[in-house]
Structure formats: structure tokens, C-alpha cells
Amino acid sequence: MKIWALVSVLLIGVLLLWAEGDIPAFGDPMAPSYNYVADRYISDAHNDTATKNMVTAILADYRGYDTLGELTVIFTAGVAVLLLLRRGGRL
Amino acid sequence: MIWEFNFALFLFLVICAIAAISVRNLLSAVVILGVYSLIMAVLWAEMQAVDVSFTEAAVGAGITTILFVAALSRTTRRSKD
Amino acid sequence: MKQDVVIRTVCRLVVPFIQLFALYVIIHGASSAGGGFQGGVIFASSFILIGIAFGITDARKRISEKFTVLFSATGLSIYAGIGILCIIFGGNFLGYSFLPLPLPGPEIRGLAAEAVEIGIGITVMAVMTSIFYDIAVDEEAA
Numbered sequence: 001m002k003i004w005a006l007v008s009v010l011l012i013g014v015l016l017l018w019a020e021g022d023i024p025a026f027g028d029p030m031a032p033s034y035n036y037v038a039d040r041y042i043s044d045a046h047n048d049t050a051t052k053n054m055v056t057a058i059l060a061d062y063r064g065y066d067t068l069g070e071l072t073v074i075f076t077a078g079v080a081v082l083l084l085l086r087r088g089g090r091l
Numbered sequence: 092m093i094w095e096f097n098f099a100l101f102l103f104l105v106i107c108a109i110a111a112i113s114v115r116n117l118l119s120a121v122v123i124l125g126v127y128s129l130i131m132a133v134l135w136a137e138m139q140a141v142d143v144s145f146t147e148a149a150v151g152a153g154i155t156t157i158l159f160v161a162a163l164s165r166t167t168r169r170s171k172d
Numbered sequence: 173m174k175q176d177v178v179i180r181t182v183c184r185l186v187v188p189f190i191q192l193f194a195l196y197v198i199i200h201g202a203s204s205a206g207g208g209f210q211g212g213v214i215f216a217s218s219f220i221l222i223g224i225a226f227g228i229t230d231a232r233k234r235i236s237e238k239f240t241v242l243f244s245a246t247g248l249s250i251y252a253g254i255g256i257l258c259i260i261f262g263g264n265f266l267g268y269s270f271l272p273l274p275l276p277g278p279e280i281r282g283l284a285a286e287a288v289e290i291g292i293g294i295t296v297m298a299v300m301t302s303i304f305y306d307i308a309v310d311e312e313a314a
Contacts, residue, residue, distance in 0.1 A: 049285060
């Protein structure tokens, strides 16, 4: 069983190393992840939201719905731990 | 981006990752995981992602370690396998 | 479990500074690195430090469990409430520029983003403290 685990890990590792050649270079302006909305964020974020930190502008304004979901996940985790582990019926 | 600095950090990262899963004492594993998070935070800062680095240092190295230690206080310290 | 007097004194000295730094991180999230998540976690870590140094029973007396439950819901309500306010004033959900404030549009969006960050900070702080209270062993009760 351990042999198979080692073989599968090696296989996946070789696959990942093989695919690594196609990753764009660090900071490459032609990388696919920089080519759709990133230009608009960089040019407009400060004028749109009057926040100096572009990351906060994206997290709290442009992608506000995602951040609301993130916060709901944290709240749900807290409520789940509360329901599972808290004893004595105290709130 | 200093090439040698990055290389040393990545080396320590891999060493920490292997040590964290091979150590028998679970408390040591938690502490090594905290070191892993701290090295990762330095790496993020070096890649100029300061917000991510801040989050990694606060959440990964701080709260996660504390919650793991708190969870360990409810169980035994030794791993069975 | 009560720790040594040195630890307790240093903890009492350090906790206000940690909380001040956490508030700084939350408020300055809009203009420098930081934000609600990081600031909330740092704020929670100050409560956890109290719990470690003075014992969890003592920490529960200072920040009660009811407080954490109440505040974890409050932060989420602030966030969702701002979104619903935007609907009431005729915009989309979380379309901040429709909020009726006497400011130019971008300023309103920046202000709403900061309010949202404060909501995030409150929820994260309360949830992390609550999880620590639930997971850690209460040695005096056990």
C-alpha cells in the first residue's frame, strides 16, 4: 500500500514538474491572469473608490460579494464549533 | 528578487514541510507548521504581495498555531502511526 | 490555570498595545496593507493571550461567551445591512455609490468599504475568540 502511495506521489510530482514549463515568468505582463480586468483595476481603482490600497478596493468594493461569502464561511465555522463543542447549554 | 535568498527560503520551506509530517511529537509538528507559515509570509512579502503576507503571518503563524495547540490539549501529544 | 506573576504582568502591559495595533490595522486597511481579517485576528489574539495568561475562566469573565456570539452576528449584519441599504436606496446589492451621503461618489464607496472592513473585523474577532473558548480545555472545571 505504501509503495502505491509513493508511486502515485512521484507520478503526480513528475506531472507537475512537467507542466511547470508552461507557467508564465514572474511578473510577465502578457500572462493570462493579467490580461482581462487587471488593467481596468490598475487604472480606475483609485478614481472609482478613493482608496489608496488597491487590494482593499478590490476585496471590499469590486468583489464585495465574494468577501461577504468569505465572512459567512467564518461565521458558519464559528457556529459549527459552538454547536459541536460547547457544553452545558450556555450561549 | 534575490535568487540566492529565494532558494534558501524554498529549501527551508521544503525541509519544514517534510519535518512537519515526519515528526512523532504532535506539538513539535504544530510548531514546525508555524515556522512553515512564517517562511511563507516572508516569501509572499518578497514577491511584493504585502497583504497576503500579512494575512499569512497573522492567520497561518498566529491563530492556526494557537488553535492547534488548544486542540492538542484535549488529546494526546503522541502520534499513533 | 494561572501562570507566573511575570507572565501575567507582561500580558497586562502588552494587551492594550496589541488591541491598539489591531484597530490601526483595521482602520488603515484602506490606505496601507491590512484589513478586517488581519486586524480581527490580531484583536482576537489579544483575548487569547488573556485566556492563556490568566486562565480561561478568568478570560470568560472579562469577555463573556454571550458577547462573542452577539458580536459575531453583529459584524455580519453590518456587512449585509450595508448591502441591503444599497438596495433600499435604489442600487444593486453592495452598490455602495447609491448610499445617500453628501459626498462625491468615489468618497462614498471608500467610506462604505471601510465600514464593511469594520464589520469583517468584528466578526473575525468574535468568531476566533469563540472558537478558542470552545476548543481549549477548561482546567478549573475539568
